[in-house]
Amino acid sequence: MHIHLHALVAAVFTLGHVAGCNRPPAQTSPRYGAEPAATSTPGYTLAVHPLHNPARLLQAYSPLVAHLNSQIGGTRIALEASRDYATFESKYRARRVELLLPNPWQALQAMSCGYHVIAMAGQPEDFKGLLLVRRDRPLASPADLKGLAVSYPSPTALAACIMPQTFLHEHGLNVMVDLDNRYVGSQESAIMNVYLGLTAAGATWPPPWRLFQQEHPREAAELMVKWETAPLVNNAVMARDDLPPPLVAQLRTTLLELDQTAAGKAILAHMEIARFLPATDASYEVVRQYVAHFERAIRPVEQP
Numbered sequence: 001m002h003i004h005l006h007a008l009v010a011a012v013f014t015l016g017h018v019a020g021c022n023r024p025p026a027q028t029s030p031r032y033g034a035e036p037a038a039t040s041t042p043g044y045t046l047a048v049h050p051l052h053n054p055a056r057l058l059q060a061y062s063p064l065v066a067h068l069n070s071q072i073g074g075t076r077i078a079l080e081a082s083r084d085y086a087t088f089e090s091k092y093r094a095r096r097v098e099l100l101l102p103n104p105w106q107a108l109q110a111m112s113c114g115y116h117v118i119a120m121a122g123q124p125e126d127f128k129g130l131l132l133v134r135r136d137r138p139l140a141s142p143a144d145l146k147g148l149a150v151s152y153p154s155p156t157a158l159a160a161c162i163m164p165q166t167f168l169h170e171h172g173l174n175v176m177v178d179l180d181n182r183y184v185g186s187q188e189s190a191i192m193n194v195y196l197g198l199t200a201a202g203a204t205w206p207p208p209w210r211l212f213q214q215e216h217p218r219e220a221a222e223l224m225v226k227w228e229t230a231p232l233v234n235n236a237v238m239a240r241d242d243l244p245p246p247l248v249a250q251l252r253t254t255l256l257e258l259d260q261t262a263a264g265k266a267i268l269a270h271m272e273i274a275r276f277l278p279a280t281d282a283s284y285e286v287v288r289q290y291v292a293h294f295e296r297a298i299r300p301v302e303q304p
Contacts, residue, residue: 047092061101122235129229131226131228142227148201151182258275
């Protein structure tokens with residue numbers, strides 16, 4: 001079969017969440033997957049939530065990290081991917097990384113662990129849920145999904161799970177009773193489950209869907225976006241509260257100015273981001289209200 005199944009066979013990870021927010025001393029040396037020789041340069045780790053499988057995420061975000069390192073003297077930033085949402089979330093709960101790029105729901109959780117928003121990664125209108133189906137599957141309305149399976153990356157994926165489940169709830173489905181909800185570990189797996197006919201629909205959001213269309217045009221041609229949600233706010237960039245304020249200010253300025261040069265626009269294109277925007281913790285209060293409504297109406301965000 002002419003398909004890359006690396007994300008699909010990863011399936012569902014059932015790692016438990018790390019409770020609470022432990023506060024270790026600030027890291028003074030770099031945290032790398034494969035560590036080079038130690039240096040006296042302060043090191044910081046940027047952890048990005050699982051927008052893509054780890055290999056693709058590192059490819060997409062490495063140009064950004066290289067640019068940050070070239071623009072900000074006296075520090076060394078390393079990029080860290082996570083194999084699934086639970087692994088990523090354990091990192092900020094334990095305060096193991098200094099810099100984060102979480103989804104908006106994760107940003108709320110990270111705030112309670114001492115991280116603060118310094119920018120928004122992408123236009124708000126691009127942060128919306130998509131529900132994909134096969135073109136040869138006769139589904140006329142969301143109600144036609146009753147009794148069928150739907151794939152999502154994770155129960156905590158805001159655009160690719162919480163928002164689509166809210167959409168389905170608003171269109172008359174009892175999400176926890178009427179659907180076979182399958183949390184399959186990654187955006188690509190959620191899409192591939194639909195392509196392979198393992199689920200009737202799959203939830204994702206625009207950047208992974210655009211990437212899938214580029215990398216797997218033949219498979220993508222057999223799928224279509226059947227429904228989409230209203231937008232919310234986009235992913236956050238966050239810094240831990242013990243980072244030096246001048247460093248945080250430099251990071252913010254470098255990110256916000258990225259779209260002003262051709263080289264910067266090329267870096268943004270790698271990440272499927274139009275630009276970074278000014279944002280603070282208060283920018284994500286709308287997400288707190290959205291999630292509170294979701295939990296009242298549908299389910300707890302974090303599954304027991």
